[in-house]
Amino acid sequence: MSVDEALLEGHSSYRDSRLGISERFVRLLAGPADTLGVIASPLGVPQRLGWVICHSFGSEQVDLHLTDVAMARGLARAGFPTLRFHCQGYGDSWDYSVPPRPSTHLRDTLDVLEQFPAMAQVDRVGLIGARFGGTVAALAADRIGASGLVLIHPIVSGAKYAAEVLRSRVITEMLGEDPNRAVTADQLKAEMATTGMVNIKGWALHRDVFDELRQVDLLKEVGRFSGRALVFQVTRRRTPSPSLVHLIEKLRSRGAEAELDVISHVAAPNFGYEHFRPVAKDVLGDILEGVNHSLVERTLLWLTAGAAAGVEA
Amino acid sequence: MTREYPVFVPSGEERIAAVIAVPEGTPRGLVLMLPGGGGAPRSQRYGMYTKVARSLAERGIASVRMEWRGIGESTGQARYSFKALPVEDSVTVARFALRATGATQFGMAANCGGARTALLALPGVPEARAAVLMMLKPRSITRSQKPPVKRMKRWVKRIPWAGALIRQAYWAVRGWRKGTPVYDGLRVLNGMSDLLLLEAGTVKVGKLSRFVANLQAKNGSHRLEMRTLPGGASRSFQSLERQDFVIESVVEWFDQLFPVMQDIPAHESSHRSNGQPVPPRKPRKTVLASEAEPTATG
Numbered sequence: 001m002s003v004d005e006a007l008l009e010g011h012s013s014y015r016d017s018r019l020g021i022s023e024r025f026v027r028l029l030a031g032p033a034d035t036l037g038v039i040a041s042p043l044g045v046p047q048r049l050g051w052v053i054c055h056s057f058g059s060e061q062v063d064l065h066l067t068d069v070a071m072a073r074g075l076a077r078a079g080f081p082t083l084r085f086h087c088q089g090y091g092d093s094w095d096y097s098v099p100p101r102p103s104t105h106l107r108d109t110l111d112v113l114e115q116f117p118a119m120a121q122v123d124r125v126g127l128i129g130a131r132f133g134g135t136v137a138a139l140a141a142d143r144i145g146a147s148g149l150v151l152i153h154p155i156v157s158g159a160k161y162a163a164e165v166l167r168s169r170v171i172t173e174m175l176g177e178d179p180n181r182a183v184t185a186d187q188l189k190a191e192m193a194t195t196g197m198v199n200i201k202g203w204a205l206h207r208d209v210f211d212e213l214r215q216v217d218l219l220k221e222v223g224r225f226s227g228r229a230l231v232f233q234v235t236r237r238r239t240p241s242p243s244l245v246h247l248i249e250k251l252r253s254r255g256a257e258a259e260l261d262v263i264s265h266v267a268a269p270n271f272g273y274e275h276f277r278p279v280a281k282d283v284l285g286d287i288l289e290g291v292n293h294s295l296v297e298r299t300l301l302w303l304t305a306g307a308a309a310g311v312e313a
Numbered sequence: 314m315t316r317e318y319p320v321f322v323p324s325g326e327e328r329i330a331a332v333i334a335v336p337e338g339t340p341r342g343l344v345l346m347l348p349g350g351g352g353a354p355r356s357q358r359y360g361m362y363t364k365v366a367r368s369l370a371e372r373g374i375a376s377v378r379m380e381w382r383g384i385g386e387s388t389g390q391a392r393y394s395f396k397a398l399p400v401e402d403s404v405t406v407a408r409f410a411l412r413a414t415g416a417t418q419f420g421m422a423a424n425c426g427g428a429r430t431a432l433l434a435l436p437g438v439p440e441a442r443a444a445v446l447m448m449l450k451p452r453s454i455t456r457s458q459k460p461p462v463k464r465m466k467r468w469v470k471r472i473p474w475a476g477a478l479i480r481q482a483y484w485a486v487r488g489w490r491k492g493t494p495v496y497d498g499l500r501v502l503n504g505m506s507d508l509l510l511l512e513a514g515t516v517k518v519g520k521l522s523r524f525v526a527n528l529q530a531k532n533g534s535h536r537l538e539m540r541t542l543p544g545g546a547s548r549s550f551q552s553l554e555r556q557d558f559v560i561e562s563v564v565e566w567f568d569q570l571f572p573v574m575q576d577i578p579a580h581e582s583s584h585r586s587n588g589q590p591v592p593p594r595k596p597r598k599t600v601l602a603s604e605a606e607p608t609a610t611g
Contacts, residue, residue, distance in 0.1 A: 003413060003414055004412065008318040011409075014321045014328050023321070069386070090360065092317065096363075178546060199551070199553050203359065274352070276350070279392075282395065284392070286352070286383075
């Protein structure tokens with residue numbers, strides 16, 4: 001008996017009146033191989049502006065994927081076709097032979113951006129990303145002259161981020177089974193220098209990838225984007241982060257209309273980390289649901305305000 | 314050549330997202346992969362289940378990797394509870410994938426909450442023949458987030474030697490009762506299916522080794538093995554060595570247990586057991602932790 005392709009193709013999409021959206025899987029070419037994406041679309045007449053979501057780096061891709069999904073569905077419900085996809089080396093992508101790195105994220109995103117308008121029937125494109133996904137979104141938006149940009153707690157300095165990635169393993173071990181044997185950041189650096197690789201919570205971080213991460217500097221690399229940009233800071237505090245303030249200033253200096261929005265939430269420290277915790281007796285739930293809800297709500301308000309002022313993204 | 318079909322499978326009011334991977338020709342069987350309850354999507358963290366799916370397809374075996382409700386592309390609210398496992402969703406996706414691929418043999422590979430789901434779902438699938446259950450941890454429960462409990466746990470962990478003894482004593486006091494549903498499920502499932510258990514050496518495993526040894530001595534004709542995962546006390550799949558071990562073990566287990574279909578071109582042209590009849594089943598043997606080898610097949 002052969003595969004029932006008609007049955008499979010017939011289930012590659014759905015339409016849900018409760019959610020107010022339809023979604024369909026799409027096959028994309030990203031870099032050297034195929035990958036999968038999902039286009040979320042409104043049930044009514046779609047806007048001509050569509051959004052592409054860039055996922056984050058390493059283990060964060062999984063830990064932030066529900067933020068990406070919430071944004072995609074929220075934007076689609078409001079009329080904006082939105083694509084989320086896997087870069088090579090993640091999820092359902094086909095090329096696991098090369099460890100993903102900033103340059104492959106950017107390459108794959110630029111490839112997908114060429115295919116998206118025809119697939120979604122849009123003529124303008126904005127980019128969204130959380131954490132390192134925001135960094136990639138900003139770099140891609142700068143290259144293609146995107147119409148809009150939504151950066152959710154983006155990584156501005158790759159050097160600081162690379163150090164944070166190492167620290168994340170240290171912290172995990174300190175909170176783990178045997179904190180007395182927790183590795184130090186210096187030991188990890190020494191290991192990377194010796195063996196060319198360290199294990200970051202199950203993610204093999206290679207020295208060349210680490211070095212490439214360290215080179216990323218949004219303040220230097222973003223120079224041409226002049227559209228509308230919304231930058232979120234997800235924090236427990238209410239104080240704006242200096243690096244995000246500098247990013248806003250940089251974007252404005254290049255003619256972009258940029259604003260910073262601080263989302264204060266008790267679960268903010270888990271943004272980009274594991275975020276399933278007990279929410280009731282014997283039940284684990286996503287403690288970032290509130291953050292995701294705020295992100296969607298405020299993004300839609302920002303889009304509405306822009307449209308009302310005649311300055312659409 | 315492996316083909317993959319992403320699908321949304323209706324289940325109740327929700328859609329369960331899954332990717333069905335099919336080999337050339339008629340599949341020897343179908344393996345459903347289900348992640349645990351920590352928010353991992355269908356591909357598992359580090360793409361582990363994607364890698365398993367493609368290795369299985371190279372051996373003529375189809376697979377479907379699915380998500381829990383509210384995770385990845387699946388709709389619904391993300392909630393994990395050992396008291397509300399996605400058994401119906403798993404059976405629904407299994408039935409859909411069996412129909413779509415034409416496979417007549419079925420198995421599951423799942424970890425943590427997914428493994429507990431498999432214990433309950435497999436008896437509802439008559440085509441079930443084999444399973445790999447990872448980190449079943451019979452004594453595991455939802456961790457308390459109460460600040461005093463968390464403070465106490467941190468304090469205990471910091472005491473060298475004594476801390477470990479206190480923790481062992483705590484888990485011993487929890488007793489056999491907490492693991493009973495898991496042991497009952499294993500007893501039932503091994504009466505109908507070949508089982509490979511992959512466990513990390515943590516206190517939450519409890520008396521599983523002894524239970525498995527007892528079951529082996531008393532019970533039917535199905536294979537039952539338990540192997541210890543490398544990676545020491547590292548969590549979940551955070552050890553790279555453990556990831557490789559799991560991928561190899563899962564692929565090897567189903568490659569050995571699903572019958573060879575002579576009309577599968579890809580199967581005839583490559584890989585170890587390709588073109589060879591399935592080796593006769595050996596008497597069941599429990600591989601104890603101390604005896605476990607990455608390539609042991611029992």
